[in-house]
Amino acid sequence: MGSLPELLDGFASAITPLNLLFALLGVLLGTAVGVLPGIGPAMTVALLLPVTYVLEPTSALIMFAGIYYGGMYGGSTTSILLNTPGESSSIMTALEGNKMAKAGRGAAALGTAAIGSFVAGTIATLLLALVAPTVVELAIGITPADYFALAVIAFVAVATVLGASPLRGLASLGVGLYLGLVGTDLISGQERFTLGVPQLADGLDVVVVAVALFAVGEALYVASRLRRGPVEVMAMQGRFMTGQDLRRSWAPWLRGTALGFPFGALPAGGAEIPTFLSYAAERKLTKHPEEFGHGAIEGVAGPEAANNAAAAGVLVPLLTLGLPTSATAAILLAAFQGYGIQPGPALLTTEGPLVWTLIASLFIGNTMLLVLNLPLAGVWVKLLRIPRPYLYAGILMFASLGCYAVNADPLDLVILLLLGVLGFFMRRYGWPVAPAVIGLILGPVAENNLRRALAISDGDLGVLVETWFSRIVLLLALVALVGPIVLRVVRGQRPSPSEVGAGAPATGRPQHRSGTDEPAEVGTPRRDGRDD
Amino acid sequence: MGTVVVGYVPTPRGRAALDHAVLESRRRDALLVVVNTSRGDALVDEEFLQGEALRALSQELAASGVAVEVRQPVHGRDVAEELAAVVEETDAELLVIGLRKRSAVGKLLMGSAAQRILLDVDCPILAVKAPPRGP
């Protein structure tokens, strides 16, 4: 691989004092938002977008990379010490990690999570550096039709894999695609769906939509059902990683990495699945099966490594194809676009130094996190003593700051509120938010490639399945979309017509209950459509 | 049988208040009601006992030989209101609280819980300070 000298150059430019400072700022900010409820890395990067336009792209992207990795470290800290996994990819960590902390082995749990994240992050970033040029070589010959197929599978994967209800994922995706359509069509110069509002001619700003759906929606949702009462915090006690802990951890770290990276790199849905798989694998392979469910260190080491490796994997399609497969990746794509840089096969040649500096800074950020995270775990938990009213009022304050800074137009804040109300109802009725953000950002890309493909073929739709690549990818998308429906039919169709008729407003409690994961209902033909 | 109420937090001043409350209720042969409350408005409140710490406190109190009841009201009210409510409900003959040192600015910003307790609560109050830090 000829990429090593370029990577070294990347290190050289990442280790300037200023860039190191931005990396540090990024990892600190990232860990903080990973710890705090209500905000995540995607929203933080979105909020910082408008205010970082004064910075050089390199510095800003280095900071964003720090936020990206830092968010995951923060998530594992709260999972272990508070049993509050901020996102679904930390659920597995909370499962064993909090039990370990309860048993007085909190330090060891945090240790294996931090070192595992570091090991996985480092190996996966190295893989990213090795794989990226190869993927780019393969991607150079990619046609617009192939690209459209890739976007379609990313849509389907995000909509159906993230969240519990694929149909609601599709609904959310549809809303995002619509929001992406608003504005002036770049190819024909026509205004679409602007309702005659002049400010909408430029389209909806990614920052406004993302911050509305994530931050304002969350604040309204929390306001509607505010939780009272504190959660139990485990002390970070016990011995930090004994020799035995290390012996039991290293294999899960490596297995987690091996699972996480490819899953992240595929345009098929983020870090959640590999953490589940890693947990299942460790449970099977462990020599201490009796400890699982009571705080087995393998159950922390594996999923935590898988989570971080997947996060690095997500950067492969983002940097080489311009294809985001998670909400944070989508915002990072918007950040690149904001600087006039279009990620894709050409990125490594046109912006090579930038990409290699970014990858180098991922290594640096990862190391910083390892060094900072353990001693600072107590400080992060203190951050959670901020009373909820001030926390959410503060989140709204920064939402206002970030969005006003985009255009200095109060109308953006009104749109922010309207979309925030939408985000509130989406949360309330179980529509995942991430597909909307990905639809907004990837939708225009998909449309452009579709139209380019059809322009080349003179409008013949056959061009979409001309190459084997697009055929296979579209077939996979179709399977992912239709498969669950077929499965449901095979498993047994639920309602009889009379039930459907009675099902409207007067459905009884038992039916509702079956929608909430009660084990008693599993396997019966009356099972509801939660997971199809 | 009378009742002694104590506001408890896991700090030196809370510890001092609890020790005095145990002595008082033993002397008066009264029921000791330990109140450990939280406004419950933050995700983390280290002064609110849960899990192992709560179990340890219960065991320790059980061993002290006085009749004890631990209450942990979380109603979004502050300590003064919670304590006043418990004192009124139990018709307590004594309330024990721990005092903390506050700077003038701190008092301005946060107010003084002790001051509000003194004003709100209608029974005799024993205010205890944390023992000075030993060498």
Next chain:
Amino acid sequence: MSTAVGREQDQQQEQGRDVGELVLAGLLLALGVYLLVDAGSIAVPGSTNTIGPRFFPYLVGGLIVLTAGALAVRVLRGDRGPADESEDVDPTAGTSWRAVGIVAAAFLLHALLINVIGWPLAVTLMFGAVSWALGAPGLVRPVLIGGITSVLAWIVFVKALNVALPGGTLLEAATSWL
């Protein structure tokens, strides 16, 4: 809590959810129809031998209509969306529309006031109202905290990072030396 009353309330709430989910599916359907109808009015300039600006909107509109229809059917059959889980959300609590309303109204008001009284002051008012709606004690402390944070944020972002935020006459005059 008397169980009978509790159950009745529960059922009312569940029925509220039913209606809400149906309304949301209905709105999605309306959005899809709007896309399909309005796409027809997008002007297609010049040569129309390849697909123009209407094609993708039709595609998206179709997807939305199909999804909304399927969603409505599933909701009618008793499928419930799993309400989002969040660390600060009590899944068993009833909905406090009052708090949602105050937060939304405060945010709207601050949006309208920014260009009149400046960002720090508008945000301070919003901060105070939002924390009050979320149960912060008193009014003085929330407003004070909001004021200090917003002025600090304004100074950092405007003076150090050159973000365009109106500071209001007073603050801008007071910090003109920076």
